Amino acid sequence: MPSSHSRPWPETEPVAMTPVAEHDDIRDVLRRLLDRHSTIEDSRLAAESEIGYSPELWSLLVKEMNVAALAVPEDRGGLGYGVVELGIVLEECGRALVSEPVLTSAALGVHALLAAERSPRVEELLDRVVQGELVATVTALSAQTDFVDATRAGDRWSVSGRATNVVQGGAADVVVLLAQSDEGPGLYAVDLRTASVRRSELPVVDPSRRQANLLFDDAEAVRLVGPGDVPRAVESLHSLGVIGLACEHVGMIERLLDSTVEYTMQRRQFGRAIGSFQAVKHRLANTLVELEKARSAARYAAAVFSEDTGAAALPAAVAGAVCTEAVIATASEAVQLHGGVGFTWEHAAHSYVRRALGDEPLLGDSRAHRSRIADLVGL
Structure with missing residues (x-):
């Protein structure tokens, strides 16, 4: 292609x-x-x-x-x-x-x-x-606006400013960020172990995916991508991030559906498993449809990205819209179909609810993805 x-x-x-x-x-x-x-x-x-x-x-x-x-x-x-x-x-x-x-x-x-x-x-x-010796993160995951400037002194680059809502920014060893210089925008890598940077952890909905603000003060950096290639690189990172989240959501939906089906086959009312009731069957069937839609969208987007990164923006946006809606709907159904125990914070379903809601603002909710789809197809 x-x-x-x-x-x-x-x-x-x-x-x-x-x-x-x-x-x-x-x-x-x-x-x-x-x-x-x-x-x-x-x-x-x-x-x-x-x-x-x-x-x-x-x-x-x-x-x-x-x-x-x-x-x-x-x-x-x-x-x-x-x-x-x-x-x-x-x-x-x-x-x-x-x-x-x-x-x-x-x-x-x-x-x-x-x-x-x-x-x-x-x-x-x-x-x-x-090799896993260093853990990296990318500020492109954040939907917030970063304010980072890059400065060159001879062969040395440094960055100053603030990067907000950086996923795993509190524990990462290296951060890749977008910064502005006199030459134009660029992607830079900063070694957080040695750089002059202050980290502040943020309260989050999902404690399994922490976020932090990073404040840089003349922190030494390596320029990865110069102004001419930045649009392509940023779009590629954005598409990959959306596809990656979509794939994670497919796995979450599958686990939630499996555990809910198992519960409804064990839980009994009126002498029957509640999974045999027609209303419950319909809700489980609808969740299976959500899983198949999400799986198809995410896997197709990943396949397109593998063959032609430049063609992945639209499939990524479709996967983002479909999978974001599907995982939130499925998490809600799992909580409700587990009955009283499902509404306790101790139940596993609530960890999935938190992850689904916490992921939503990272790269845009379903409405933002649909808006991007409209832009891409010229509507």
Whole structure:
């Protein structure tokens, strides 16, 4: 497929949509690992820890499952897969409600570094993020406006200003941000371990996906992308972020539906399982329809992105709109169909409610995605 289109939609069905046995293998291995190490109790404990996730589980994900290396070209030290395979990982992470930085570091952070012009410093950062030695995040996840200026002094770049609502900004080692300089906008990487930066954690709906404000004061930075390539790089990061969240939401919907079906088959009233009542059957069937819509939209967007990043904006927006609505509706149904126990904060369904609501403002709610769809198709 060509890299640019006269229309905003893909012109052929992506080959990457074709099911292959290897995808099932990736899913099965990762699901078994997360079933052992990331129960809902594990997820809640990890979210309450000092850094907001489990270093032990993160090490397993990057060392045994190579999640950060999955979509990295082989000549850059990766496994050479694409966003389709990364989407499978994110689906399973959403299903298990992991708080580890798979989306922010293994997906967005790695992708941002791959978009940079090659240099010894960039290659070092990329290698250490891929190996899991450094955790990266990207301010493009935030729907807020950042106010960051970049300054060059000889070969040295530095940034000053404020980046708001940075996902996992309180624990990340590296942040990729958009900053303005006299030359124009650029993407910059800042090593938060050594830079002059003040972090302030923010109250959030979802404690498993923390956010922080970052205040930079002449912090040394590496320019990744210059003014000429910034629009393409930012759009690519935005599309990948939307697709990544959509894939996570597919996994969340699947887990919620499975657990709700299981509960309604066990819970009995009037001598019958409540799942046998027609009204409950209809609600479960509607949830299954939501799952299939979300799964189709997210996987198609991931397949398009893998084949032609430039054509992914529209499928990403569709996936964002469909999956955001579907996961919020499903979480609400799960709470209600679990009855009285479902309305307690201690029930697992409420952690999924918090994640669904917390994700909504990160890259836009369904209305914002639909507005983007209208812009892309010229309505």
